[in-house]
Structure formats: structure tokens, C-alpha cells
Amino acid sequence: MTLRSFGVVGVLALAGLTSVSLMGGWTASANLASTGQAPAASAPAATGPFTVDGVHSSVIFRIKHLNVAWNYGRFNKMSGTFLLDGKDPAKSVIDITVDASSIDTANADRDKHLRAGDFFSVQEYPTLTFKSTAFKKTGDTTFEVTGDLTMKGKTKSVTITVENTGQGPGRRGGEVAGLETRFNIKRTDFGMDYMVGGLSDEVGLIIALEGGRK
């Protein structure tokens, strides 16, 4: 969190909106707007991208153990922005960052191993990112999205199907939207090459995001 953000949290605390800020739902400029101050950005916010709400978003993965059963885990912290524009796909964007150290597989020892050098090596590579590079509308609510997926310092272009799962008014004003995508990757493509065989090379990912904008 930047020094400026700390200041914003302080203003929000006085206004009784700390909980909203702590939920990470909106950007600092949006919060400033809610206090009646002038927004920092000059761009029209209503058409801008949605800021990921980490509390209501999920990044889930599955990997096959001993070639018999899928085991599921998740990342608990993520941030970023997205916009799926059906009328003008060129304006669409997905830019998300996942905190690799927030991995959670419901087993503390396993999580320690996953955070260490054998797998995510979070002290070398603290984040996983996806940045879209091209959008193509394929249905009423679906898009074919090409983007750069970066894990463990290696970037690979992937093409995924993204569904716009909804858009509407937020509980505290503004607007919220959601998207979901499910796709598979080969972890060895990203230098995560340990214990393939015991743990499958193929990893399934489900990314379901909710974001808000004022």
C-alpha cells in the first residue's frame, strides 16, 4: 500500500467507509470521489475498467495427484482490472495480478512446500499475472481472449474463453461486473517442472472475478 493510499484510508475511516476500503473493492481515486473530493483521474470513470474485488473473486486450480484424483487449491489474494466490452472488443482489457504467497490448499505443510523453491518460489517470483493482448467476441456473453500469462518468471501467450457472467448496480452505488474463465495449462511450460508424474503436468484453472467501478 502506498503512502497516498494510507491517507485515503484515513479519510474513509472518518467517513465510516473503512470496511469498504479494506475489502479492496475500489481504487483510491474512486474512494476520493465518494468523499466528495475531486477524482484524481480525468478519464470518465463510468466507462473505465472494473477494479477486481478480491473478496468476491476466486482463482482456483486443480492438479491430479498420483494420476488418480484431482486435488483443488486456491489463491486468496488478487488484484487488477478488467472490462469486457461487447460493442467494442478492442476496448476490453483483463489485467490481473495474483499474490503467489496466498496459495491455499488446506494443508499448511503443503502450502509451505508450494511457496518454496520447488514450485512457485514466491521469494523469487512473488506474483502470477495475466495481461490480455487481444479480444474477439464469440457469443452474446463470451469472448476469445489472448493474453500473456506469467508464472515463475516465464511468460507464455495463452488463448482462453472468457464469459461475461453479469453486470449491474453495486450494493454501495456504482456498478459491478463479473467474468469467469476455465482453462488448462502445462506447468512445465512455466518452469514448474518438479514432480511431474506424481503431480500432473496439466493444471486446470478457474478464474472468476467480480469488480466494481463508480
Next chain:
Amino acid sequence: MSGLVLAQADQPAGGMDPAVRQFLLGALISGGLVSVLLLATWWKAGARQRAGTADGSPAAGANSAPPGGLTRHAVAPLAMGGAFVLCAHLLLGGLNWPPASADTWLPLAAVAAAVMGLTATAVRLPAAVRWVVRGVLVAALAYLSLRNFLGRQETLAAVGYVAGGTIWTLTTWWALEKLADRRTGALAPTVAWLLGVAVSQTVVLGLFALKGAVAAHVVAAAAGAAMLTAWLRPGFSLGFGGVHVPAVLLGLILLQATALADLSVPHLRRVVFAGLLLGVPLAAVAADRLLPARLTGWKRTGATVGLAGVPAAAALAWAGLERFAAAEESSGY
């Protein structure tokens, strides 16, 4: 990615635990290959020199010509380095160029150490030059392999990691070389094997580094092959470059596991692990110097290795207790 990856082939449902399979394959490939090469090279020499003491004959001094010829001494670093590169290819995720994550530098470190070992059989540089070259090599490997990690640390911490890893490796290198240069036989290989096993088990139990543990296990298996050779051919010596590969690899493996361990592992514990493991070769050197001269042969080797095993046992005991305490909370995995 390399194509041939033994332990990474799709396995049938169930079957042997993949980690156990990697440890077994690492021991078989590294130990087997190094045993064959060392025994083939030293068989005749050992028979000729067997008339000496059963173990622990004074070896040629550091500045003498290597006994048994240059070729024979060149086999140990080449076999150990080659075995490690082969195991990295087959078991540890393949060979990557350019190396990216920390562990992908280990095969390069093996090659560099093997080349230095090979050079040591032919050229005996002045001690000061030798240690400067070694220090530069180890510091460069430490920095390059951890550069992504070091870039996220405070300057002092980054310098501490590189300096600490370099000092650990050079001290281990000095101690193993001292043992190998002073005596023929099983002492130096046994201490190298003990250190390899201790590093392997400490990093997996205490630092959650299974890949590093397999890598150290591969090094230990190579040292074990040298130990076997020494038992069968007492004229065998790891002097003149034979300890370069285990010293460099074990130092780098421990440094990487220490740096990249999960944040939940306290820093003090990491430092104590490294200190206890460094105590293994140092205790061996101290014991070799302090034990009475009348203690010779296998008894001397046994007593020396026994004393060197004390800090190794302490490191393993602490790592094991921490792991089992944690396992009770999270029911293992």
C-alpha cells in the same frame, strides 16, 4: 523442456511415491555411474597400493604431483559432475538454457566445478590464486542463481546471503580438500557422503526443499561411490580435484534452499542449520588432527566420521522435530 525425464513420465495410478522414486533413481544413477567409472580407473592402482595401511595413508601433499597419474585423478570430478548433470536431466526437471530459476543453475555449477577439478589435476596454482578463483566462482554462482531473489532484498541482506553462501562453500571445500590431500582411503569420501546426506535431509525436513534434497542426495550418492571405491581400493584418493564437485554443489544447494524457504521458517533457524552443517567437515578436520596417531585405519576413519556426525545429527534432529511438530498440526501431505 528436455524430452527424457525418467521420474516425470506418466505413472500408473498409485505406485511408488514419486519422491521416493526420485531418491532411489538418484542414488542408482549417480552412485552406479560414479562407482563404475572410479572402480574401472582405480582398480589396478588400488591393488598396487594395497600393501600400505588399510586406510588413511598419508597422501601426496597439496603441492606434490598426484599419485597414480593425472588421468586417474581426473575421473572423480568428471564422473561426479557428469553424474549430476545426467540426474538433473533425468530427475530434476531437465537442463534449461538460459538458466532462469535458481535450481536450473545447479547443472552449470556441476560443470564449472568439474572443470576446476580437472584443471587441478594438471595445474597446481599458488594457494592465494586458487582460493581467489574459487571465491569468485562460488560468489558468481550464488549471485547469478539467486539474482531474482536477491533483487527483492535489502542490500545488506543480499550481500549477507552471497557472502554467507560463499564462506560456507569455501570452508567446506577447504575442509574436504584438507582431508583428501592428507590421506588416501575412505575418510574424505565418507565425510563428503555424510555431509551430502545431512544437507539433503535437513533441506527437505527443515526448509521444504524436496528438489534440493534430491539434488544433494545425488551428490551424496556420488560421494558414496567414492567411499565404496576407497573401501575396495585403499589407494584411492579424492585429492587433486575430487572434492570440488561435492563442495560447490552442496554449498549452492544449501544456499538456495535457505534463501527460498517458505517465509514461515525463521531466519535464525536457517542460520543455525547452515552452521551445524558446516560443522560436519570442520569437525572431521579437527578430529583428524586431534585424534591420537596410534589410532589408524578404519578405527580412525570411524572415530573421525563419528565426531563429524554430531553436528549433522543435531541439524537433522532439529529439522525433524520441527517437521513432525508441524505435521501434527496439518496432518501431513
